[in-house]
Amino acid sequence: MGASLLFLSVSHAAGIQVGRTRIIYNADKKEVALPLINQEKELPWLIQSWTDTGDGKTRGPFIVTPPLFRLDPQKEQSLRIAWSGATLPVDRESLFWINIRTIPAVAKEDEDKNVLRLIYKTRMKMFWRPKGLTGTTTETCKKLRFSRQGAALQVTNDGDFYSIFDNVHLGSAAVEKADMVAPKSSVLIPLPTSANGQNVSWRCITDYGNAGEKFSTALN
Known part of the structure; x- marks a missing residue:
């Protein structure tokens, strides 16, 4: 069986549509949802998601569910992002990042071939917005x-x-x-x-x- 080749790209996945370009997490909400749609007509995608503090390494104080799942063609599912309860500033916004890594499935007719599989990573800003901030x-x-x-x-x-x-x-x-x-x-x-x-x-x-x-x- 031919080995699949992996290539990392930071561009937006061609088959997965992300429902927004940034996330505003108001502190009075239990969680926020981020909808994802698989626009492919035949192939599923594997999706992995997590948050970080901005350095690309340190995980943010949020729980993303499901952290890893399969999204079938022409289907929609939302990521649920919940604050872990960690202490954050209450007098200003805090900035975090959500990462969405998407990996396409390989068609059955290509399973025995050397296939270039593109692993896409989408990264977007997420603002933690405490209650009672002044102005807009x-x-x-x-x-x-x-x-x-x-x-x-x-x-x-x-x-x-x-x-x-x-x-x-x-x-x-x-x-x-x-x-x-x-x-x-x-x-x-x-x-x-x-x-x-x-x-x-x-x-x-x-x-x-x-x-x-x-x-x-x-x-x-």
């Missing part, structure tokens, strides 16, 4: 503060929520390396050599995964 994600995004520190743009977030950037511009230059800024913290983002001027404009990603309202301000 939009208000937090709007109130970000910007200053120039040499060849870098300093962004300060005084709010309780993460701000995930869709885009940032200093003058007419796009700040390509702008990613996100955690609550109650600052980040330094490298600026392109063409960046100048005193006006910053930006958009943040909403809870629904789309670009939010455009804001602008002068550098501090």
Whole structure:
């Protein structure tokens, strides 16, 4: 019998549709659900899921069920994500990641052949949102503060929520390396050599995964 070859890809599995691009876990909920659909017409997929703290190694304080299961063609099943009860900050959001590894089955006619099996891994943000936070994600995004520190743009977030950037511009230059800024913290983002001027404009990603309202301000 021919041995199957394994190849790791970080792209989205062609046969598995994930129901959203990010997860918001409100602390007053017992669990959150993430729907998965196998769009294949004939072959099942094996699905393995877990959470981590952001380093890709340390497991997050959440239980994902089922952690490993088979999803038959044209079927849907939801992952159930439940908080383990571990202590987390109550005055700000916390960021974790959920990982979904999907492995396609091999068709019977290919079982005796050398088959290249693609193992896909989808990785998405999961925000733990405590009760009683002040403001909203939009208000937090709007109130970000910007200053120039040499060849870098300093962004300060005084709010309780993460701000995930869709885009940032200093003058007419796009700040390509702008990613996100955690609550109650600052980040330094490298600026392109063409960046100048005193006006910053930006958009943040909403809870629904789309670009939010455009804001602008002068550098501090």
